[in-house]
Amino acid sequence: MKNFGFVFILLSSLLLTSGCTPSTYEITGYTGSSINDEIPVPVNAKQVSLTTHSDNPNIQKGIKYELKYIGGEQGLYVPSDYFEKLSEAGWVEVEEERMGNIHFFLKSNTVIAIEIQEDTFDIFEMMQGFTF
Template identity: 75%
Template sequence: MKNYLILSLLLPLLLFSSGCTPATYEITGYTGSSINEEIPVPVNAKQMSLTAYSDNPNFKTGITYELKHIGGEQGLYVPSDYFEKLSEAGWVEVEEERMGHVHFLKKSDTVIAIVFQEHTFEIIEMMPGFTF
């Protein structure tokens, strides 16, 4: 009888926990960013804000997009398919300059930083001549 009681308590917990798997993001295609057409952005990412960084001499402009689960739980996961698309477009990650959520990419003389959070990502175009 005791075994049936334990089983009847564990079964609902098992069913509940299997239904709580983390959601993933979905990219339906790409378009150029509104701050730089050469930077691909998922078509289904919603533009949240456009920022001119006048208080930081290294930042030219920035834009924030919303795409549910793009950065994974707490922004800890890099969206590999998005980075593949950036690579196809000619952007090369400067891996030695990566700082947690901040990834730097370079194409010709242009340097951008992409900051991932759980449901948003921000693209920041650095000033011409920016050095790390």
């Protein structure tokens, strides 16, 4: 009878802890962004909005995508596999210019900013001649 109680408690705690584990995002492949074909975007990311005019004079255009769990809770986690894909595509992160959850990447003369949030991410193409 003591063994049954121990097994019951063990199984109950296992179920409780596994139910509280945060989900992770899943990327099923990549395609080019609709604002710039050279920027890879997860195929299963859903386009939410497109910005062609911004109050920020440094932003040329931007796009918002939804991808469940991409930034983790409160957008605090860097999607390392996505950033690895950006690197493979020739984008170099300008790490010293990072501002919290906003990451800057450079390829040729193009600068983009990617803002990672909980369940969404924004890609902004900066104006030509943008300096940090």
